[in-house]
Structures are given as structure tokens and as C-alpha cells.
Amino acid sequence: MRVLILGATSPIARLLAGRFAQDGASLYLAARDSGEAQRIANDLAVRNGVDALSGRFDAADFSSHGEFVQRVVSELGGLDGVVLAFGTLGDEDAAQVAPGAALSTIHQNFTGAVSLLTLLARILETQKHGFFIVIGSVAGDRGRARNYVYGSAKAALHAFTQGLRGRTERSGVHVMTVKLGTVDTRMTWGREGAMLTVSPESAADRIYAAYRRRAEVVYVPWYWRPIMGALKLIPERLFKRTNF
Amino acid sequence: MNPGDDQDRSAVHYKHTTLSGWGHFPALDCDLYRPEKVSELAEIVTGNSSSVIARGSGRAYGDAAVNGGNRVACLTRLSRMLAFDAESGILRCEAGVTLGEIIEVFMRRGFFPAVVPGTRFVTVGGAIAADIHGKSHHRDSSFGAHVKSFTLMLASGEIRRCTREENSDLFWATLGGMGLTGVIMEAEIVLRRVESAWLQGETVVASNIDEAIEAFERFDPIYDNSVAWIDCLSKGSALGRSALDVGSFAAPDGLPSSKRQQPFRISHPRRPTVPFNFPAFTLSGPMVRTFNSAIYINYRRSAGHKLFDYESFFFPLDSIGNWNRIYGRRGFVQYQCVWPLAESRAGLIETLEAITNTGRGSFLAVLKKFGQQQGMLSFPIPGYTLALDFPVADGLMEFLERLDAMVLSRGGRVYLAKDARMRAETFAAMYPKLAEWQQVKVSADPSNRFSSSLARRIGLSPQ
Ligand SMILES: Cc1cc2nc3c(=O)[nH]c(=O)nc-3n(C[C@H](O)[C@H](O)[C@H](O)COP(=O)(O)OP(=O)(O)OC[C@H]3O[C@@H](n4cnc5c(N)ncnc54)[C@H](O)[C@@H]3O)c2cc1C
Ligand SMILES: NC(=O)c1ccc[n+]([C@@H]2O[C@H](COP(=O)([O-])OP(=O)(O)OC[C@H]3O[C@@H](n4cnc5c(N)ncnc54)[C@H](OP(=O)(O)O)[C@@H]3O)[C@@H](O)[C@H]2O)c1
DSSP, rough: EEEEETTTHHHHHHHHHHHHHTTOOEEEEEEOOOOHHHHHHHHHHHHHHOOOOEEEEEEEETHHHHHHHHHHHHHHSSOEEEEEEEOOOOOHHHHHHHHHHHHHHHIIIIIIIHHHHHHHHHHHHHHTTTTEEEEEEETTTSOOTHHHHHHHHHHHHHHHHHHHHHGGGGTTEEEEEEEEEESTTTTTTOTTTTTBBBBBHHHHHHHHHHHTTTTTTTSSSHHHHHHHHHHHHHHSHHHTTOOO | OOOTGGGGOEEEEOEEEEOTTTOOOOOOEEOOOOSHHHHHHHHHHSSSOOOOEESSSSOOOSSSSSSSSEEEEOTTOOOOOOEEEEETTTEETTOOOOOHHHHHHHGTTEESOOOOOOOOOOOOHHHHHTOOTTTTHHHHOGGGGGEEEEEEOOOTEEEEEOOOOHHHHHHHHTTTTTTTTTTEEEEEEEEEESSSEEEEEEEEEEEHHHHHHHHHHHTTTTOSSSEEOOOOTTTGGGGEEEEEEEEEOOOGGOHHHHSSSSSTOOOOOOOOOOOOOOOGGGSHHHHHHHHHHHHHHHHHHHHHHEEEHHHHHHHGGGEEEEEEGGGGGOOOOEEEEEHHHHHHHHHHHHHHHHHHHOOOSSSEEEEEEEEEOOTTTOOOEEEEEEEEEEEEOTHHHHHHHHHHHHHHTTOEEOOOOTTTSSSSHHHHHHTTTHHHHHHHHHHHHHTTOOOOHHHHHSSSSOO
């Protein structure tokens, strides 16, 4: 099996790649920081004895995506699955006042994903097999004063992957949407008010287990489903005054 | 200058938190960073002029990886294995890789770290910085003896490769240098070849300290590993009664047929965990006495030739998660000292007597014989070493100072990776290569960017 990991320098993605490697998959690890991606590739190769390639991509540099995807497919000698893990909170304060910052957050979480998923889906659909694991966030379930720009990008990503699932299912391509809760990574390190934080190991294990049972929309960990379910029921009038 | 004054220069986030070592004493407020990329580490080291210390798994007992009121950089996320050569057994990896991970990956391929301490959770960076010793010290010396090279990030952000030939002064100052010369980023370490996950050996019971010493002298030439558990509450003619475990990795043909098929496979029992800090009374004198006697009696029953799985031989305490909580909220202090060979017997007797006289039972007391020394500040010197645990209680610090004086008068020394309370004068008198080390420190880190609570307490960097 040949799997492309987009955003491989995320610790969640690194560990998820490790689960695929343990099962013998060949990997292509892609991130903006190609030096780090190479270190992770070496690590997976040493630990699991698999082939691991690495390369650079920038989610926000749309015009480079076509060539990037071609290169991945030719270097891996084909493609069986994609893990889309890139994403960033961006500069939340700037995003509230500067359109440039807000759009940058949207591109790095959503528009870039649209561009890449569209290109990659064409390949998987044509060959009539493959899978996508797309990492979204519980932040996409309800807009919050603090990080609604990021949240809206993830919400859009959820809707996009939902539609993609409906379309590609017919040609044997499975799409899984992960709605991730708080994970202990650089994204949350030192931030106040992080609740119910789980380790990246635990997150990766749960995501991999969900992938194995071909889940469609999965909350990780599961308890975020009832939590978000309850949060969504709070009337807007009250919710806007809370500190969530 | 306060940490965080120039926080804006470094985009890397930190967490303001209370940190301690494995003994939960002392616990101090620090700004904790946890780089996940090499570039973040450089930003942390150079982006702020307040002092910083590297931290691995925090298994040092005292304040070595704590930097009260200052910055700490935890390296556990920089844990990539970069290359392995099965021919030479050389592994190149980042400093945050733990020995446990190395065992998990390489045991089944027939390799094992040449030196392991009493817990597998330590990182390669921590193993080099404390130049740790294992149960094979009489044969293999310390961890540093199996390090071919490492890269060190200096205060300027410059990265130096250090070997016995290249930047050799930094090499010897960093082995055992407790993180004060810079941040160890990567290392090349030589793994040893093993043929199974089992050790063929014996348990030997010694009814007093002389028999224990005699047993080390008799078995060390035969076996690669040896360690003794002392019942340090027994007195008089039974002073120092102990049980010795000795063993060497077994070849498959030495294994029973049931294990010969899969010689690298052992079963991993579920780890029980100590769920909370025990209340203070649980470790009172009678409890410790009962525990020590029970261990001894149990050993007496099981003495003789044995097959040990490597986990229960090397890492008996790892089978109980968070065992440090049994000492309660105030925490505990480890005291590990070594005497030169000629003074070892007298030193052991003197120390064990001091303990039995005050009735301060040590829950665990471990005895081991050392071989050759490595780095300038490395702890092991040829002789016998004793490691003791004491719950923090009134009068303990005074008692340990008495032990310090006794150890010092015999030319012995105390281990920094376990220490939480030694005085600067005592330390300086115990480590004769200190001046040489200071010279390397001054030229590598003139502004004392790398400092820790331990360093300031014992005078390795200014207050
Ligand atoms: C149950 C138990 C049993 C033990 N048994 C033994 C034993 O048998 N023999 C023995 O020698 N020790 C033993 N120890 C002590 C332990 O091996 C050492 O303290 C070791 O240094 C801990 O490694 P760590 O990764 O946890 O480092 P930490 O405790 O986090 O740090 C220890 C020191 O290493 C420095 N350091 C860590 N990483 C780096 C880095 N990347 N670059 C520069 N400096 C760094 C820190 O600054 C600090 O000075 C034991 C500890 C426990 C808890
Ligand atoms: N941590 C949490 O609590 C949490 C909660 C919910 C959802 N998530 C989601 O989980 C995923 C992983 O996040 P993480 O927590 O592991 O954080 P992380 O370590 O910051 O990982 C983010 C990843 O995205 C990549 N990336 C960011 N911008 C990019 C761009 N423009 N082009 C290409 N790659 C880019 C980063 O690689 P480079 O920096 O090398 O480019 C990195 O690999 C993200 O999608 C995040 O939104 C996380």
C-alpha cells in the first residue's frame, strides 16, 4: 500500500504514518518544512523497515499542486490513500481584523485542501480504489468568538469531504472525516483553557482504528460527539455570551 | 532578567508550570518549552537571553532538569531515529528517543543498548548528560563509553559535532555534564548484539556485607550484570544482608525449548499504576521493615540458577507506573554515593550503621560495583556504590549532610542525577576534575545561557 501524508510534521500525522508503516505501507511524507519531513521519513524507515519518501508542498501555493501530486504518484509508483493532516490556527487576533490574515488561515486549512483533494480524488476515482482520511476539528461544529476563522475553514472542510464522500463512494473510494478534539501538540501547548486534552498517540490510535472499520465521520475521542451535540443545542442568544 | 521579557522574539510557545524531578522534590515554577522541530529548538536557545536547561523524561530525581524561575526545553518530541547500521550496531538518533523505544525497535533484531539504568524511560540525551551506569558497569563502563559522537547546540545556536577526536574537550565535558554545556541534539550510539531477551543467571543470598562484597568479587568476572538489593534495616552481624542478582544475555540454545522458537519474545504483564500520592504514614518505619524483610525472605526462597526476562532483570520498578507516588506529597530524595575500592567496605558499614541507628529506613537500597570512569563530571569511579531512597521528612537534610561528610572523608562522591540537596563546597571537594570542566564551560558558554536549579545550587553556574 502507498500512502501520501500531507502535513507529515504534525505529531498526530507522524504517529498515524507509523501505524501505516507497521502494516507495511510505503509512505510519502509531505510538509512545508522538508527537512523535518525527511527526519520523520528516516525515522519511519529505521523503525519499521519500510520505504519512506519525503518532499515539500505548501497548501496555500495552489499553482504548485498539480506538479506536486504528479511527483508523489510517480515517486511512490502509484497511490492507494491520502492522509490530509495539515492545518493551522494561524494568527487568531490578526485574523479578526486583517482580511489578509483571515484569508491565509482559510487557505491553509480549507482552500488548499480543496485544491489538493480535487486533484487526488481524480486519481483514486479513476483507478476505482483508495481512501482519504481528512483531519477536521470540533472547532468546525460551532463558530466561537475566539477562533471562528479557523473554525469556519474546518466547517467548510467537513462539508466538502461530506460531499466528496457521497460522490467517490460509488467508485470505491472511501472518505473519512475526523472531527478531532484537543490534542497535545504545538497547536495547543501553553494555550490557556485547553480541555480534555489527549496525547497524539491516543489520537493516532483512535483515528487508525476508525479507518480500519471504515468509519465515515468520527469524533476523536468519541466523547466529543455528545459534547458538541450539547453545545450545538445552546441557543445562540446564550452561546454568544459564553467563553467557549 | 525575567523569562519572557523578550518572548516576542521567539514564536515558540511555552507553558508556565511547576516542574520537579522523579522524586517530586524540589518542585519549582519554570517556563516549559517542548520543541517539535529542530528549528524551534534553535529559536528557544537563541531567542531569549534568560537561562535554559534541556530536559528529557524527567527521570533524574532532583533538580537537574529543573530551572526555577527560568526556562526548560523538554526534548521528548525530538525523538526521531535517523539511521541504523546492522553491521556495526550503530544507531543515529535524536536526543529525545528513549532507551525503551530503542529496545522496542531493536530487541527483535538482536540488539540492545549497551548500558541501561533501572528504568527504560530515560532519553538518550539524559543518558549522555548524566553518563548513566547500569548493572554491567564493571564490564561495560558507563553509557558514554558506547557513544561514538553527538551534536551539541551551543548558546549561539551553533551546532558542534563532538567525538573523542573532534571537539574532544566538549565531548568529555558533556558526558556527565548535566546539560550545562549545551543541548545534545543527536547521538551515534553503539548497540550491543544479543541473542535473546533472556538472561541466564543466579540469585545469591548474602547474610551480611562481607558476604555481599565477596559475592560481587566472585561473580563479576563470570557475569555481565550484577546488582544487590540490601535490607538496610538489619543490624549487627546481619548488617548489609542482601540478595544479589547476576546474569548475562542467554544464547537460544541455553533456553528451554518453549522459548527457543521465539527467543526475543517475552510476555508483558499489565502495568499496575499507583493512582495517587500515598499518605505519609504508609512508609513509616514498621512498613519499611516489613517490606525489606519480605523481599529478603522471598529472595532466599528463590535463590539459585535462574532465567530472568530482561524487563524484570533490568527494570523491575517499571512494572509499577508512577511508583514515586508511594512517598506522598512531600516527595523523596535519592542518595547515591560511591567510595574508592579501598574505602568501600568501611564506607558501606559506616553508612549502613548510620541508617540503622537513626531508624530512617530506605525503601529500596541498591548495591553495585563500578569499573572505569568516563567524563570529567561522570559519577562512577572504581569502587562500590550504594543507592538509597528517603522520604522527605524533618531532619532528613541534616542526616544526609552527615552522610556527605562521611563519604567525602573517604574520597567518595555523590551522584548529581539523584541529588536534590548537596552543598556547593561538598560537590567541589568530591569532583577533582571540576576546574578542568569549568574551563570548557567558560569557553563554550561564556554567558551561562545553560543553567539549572542544580547548577546554581552546587556552583556549576553563578546564582
Ligand atoms: C527508577 C529509576 C532508576 C534509575 N536507575 C539508574 C541507574 O541504574 N543508573 C543511573 O545512572 N541512573 C539511574 N537513574 C537516573 C536516570 O538514569 C538519569 O537521571 C537520567 O539522566 C534520566 O534521563 P532523562 O531522559 O529522564 O533526563 P532528565 O531527568 O530529564 O534530565 C537529566 C539530566 O540530563 C540533562 N539532559 C537531558 N536531555 C538532554 C539533552 N538533550 N541535552 C543536554 N542535556 C540533557 C538534563 O539537563 C539533566 O541535567 C534512575 C532513575 C529512575 C527514576
Ligand atoms: N492539536 C489539536 O488540538 C487539534 C484539534 C483539532 C484539530 N486539529 C487538526 O489536526 C491537524 C494536525 O495538527 P497538529 O495539532 O498536529 O498541529 P501541528 O503540529 O501544527 O501540525 C500542522 C501540520 O500542518 C502543516 N502545515 C501548516 N500549514 C501548512 C501549509 N501552508 N502548507 C503545508 N503544510 C502546512 C504543518 O507542516 P509545516 O509546518 O512543516 O508546514 C504540520 O505538519 C491539523 O489539521 C489541525 O487543524 C488539531
